[in-house]
Amino acid sequence: MTRVTRDFGDTMQKEAVPAVSSDVIFASSRFPSYRIGANNQIMETKDDPKVLSMKEVIARETAQLLDQHNRLSVRDLASKFEKGLAAAAKLSEEAKLREAVSLEKHVLLKKLRDSLESLKGRVAGSNKDDVEDAIAMVEALAVQLTQREGELIQEKTEVKKLANFLKQASEDAKKLVDEERAFARAEIDNARTAVQRVEEALQEHEKMSQASGKQDVEQLMKEVQEARRIKMLHQPSKVMDMEHELRALRAQLAEKTRHYLRLQKELTRTKKGEENVPHLYELEGNETLGSYLQIQPCSDIAPDVSKCSIQWYRVSSDGSKKELISGATKSVYAPEPFDVGHILQVDIISEHQHIVLSTTGPIDPAAGLGTYVEALVRKHDTEFNVVVTQMRGAHHPTESIHVLHVGKMRIKLCKGKTTIAKEYYSSTMQLCGVRGGGNAAAQALFWQPKQGHSFVLAFESERERNAAIMLARRFAFDCNIMLAGPDDRAPLGT
DSSP states (O other), X not given: OOOOOHHHHHHHTTTTOOOOXXXXXXXXXXXXXXXXXXXXXXXXXXXXXXXXXXXXHHHHHHHHHHHHTTTSOHHHHHHHHHHXXXXXXXXXXXXXXXXXXXXXXXXXXXXXXXXXXXXXTTOOTHHHHHHHHHHHHHHHHHHHHHHHHHHHHHHHHHHHHHHHHHHHHHHHHHHHHHHHHHHHHHHHHHHHHHHHHHHHHHHHHHHHHHHHHHHHHHHHHHHHHHHHHHHHHTOHHHHXXXXXXXXXXXXXXXXXXXXXXXXXXXXXXXXXXXXXSOOOEEEESOSBBTBOEEEEEOSTTSXXXXXXXXXXXXXXXXXXXXXXXXXXXXXXXOOXXXXXXXXXXXXXXXXXXXXXXXXXXXXXXXXXXXXXXXXXXXXXXXXXEEEEEEETTEEOOOOOEEEEEEESSEEEEEETTEEEEEXXXXXXXXXXXXXXXXXXXXXXXXXXXXXXXXXXXXESSHHHHHHHHHHHHHHHHHTTOOOOSTTTTOOEEO
């Protein structure tokens, strides 16, 4: 190895320029990478053959994003865009660091070239040629470094474009996520509304089930009662004994009632001082709803009742009001529901006498009738088997069974599937008990659906007749209609 002479070394000692050997051999055509170490020392860094370039990393990430775009959800896509944006920012920071390192390399090359130029003027011979070769190599390294910087600038531009693209894509993804979130919230609200409607429908169904359950229980009770009745029918001896006992008890009760009424009337006449007044007529019958009252002569000198003028009245219990019962001009009168709580009075006028008879007290209601009617009110329509005895005031010879439907809005009379009469409750409709007609008066009623069209209907029992009257008047009152007999709306003052 050739060395610089001592004299020349003494000359360069002041500038502290290190000696450069004449046989310098560079390992590669690239300028090695350096980094600033401790105490501002320049340290060489080894290249990692596995490290990809920035351009390759960006291309690979872009390919992966495009490949996974179709199978990622909106939220995952937004997350990927956020990660890509962060990676682009990281790459931008790395580019800045590389730019700083490149700047340091330019400074080092410039210092090295200046040192070699200074050394070139102080050496001669082969050393000078080595210096010139070193200067040429430094200039080549500077050119390569400049080209590398151009590539870095282009990569930086691409990184900026990718960062902008990723930022825009991230914003679009956020908008899409917000839209999807709003759509999901709307769907959730719709689902909640649907669930609420289903819950309301279930509650309504439960209420209807409870109501139907109550009706089923009532129907089951009726079936049980019917089963008990059928069971009793299979024991005819006990039933016959009970029926005979009931008939005997009813006969005894009727006899005791008549005896009580006779004694009470005699007591009333005694109090009034009428013992010596001839007693021509008296009222016979139970003074209760479901029975009938009849004028009976009790003296041989009494005129024939059929030749007398008769008129029945409805008097308040305190005697303050007296109401004429229109059409009640027969010797027999069956009290109807309007008569309950009132005293019945009858005027008997013959040629020379005017006799007034009255009940001993107000007419009593029938036992159990109110409860029976309240049970019927719960039904929408109640059917009664009847026989038409009169139609439009004329006798009706046919005794076939008809059905009277008493509903909440109207009354209908049918024979089989044929409707004889049907009319809604109105002010022209009239309904009351038959005012006269013999012993059957307690089981018959008068019904006028409209003007010029009337019926007299006979029921199976007194209880059915009075229940039909009370039920129809109850439904008519709910329709703001006062359902009564002829002229029953005009009480007379006494």
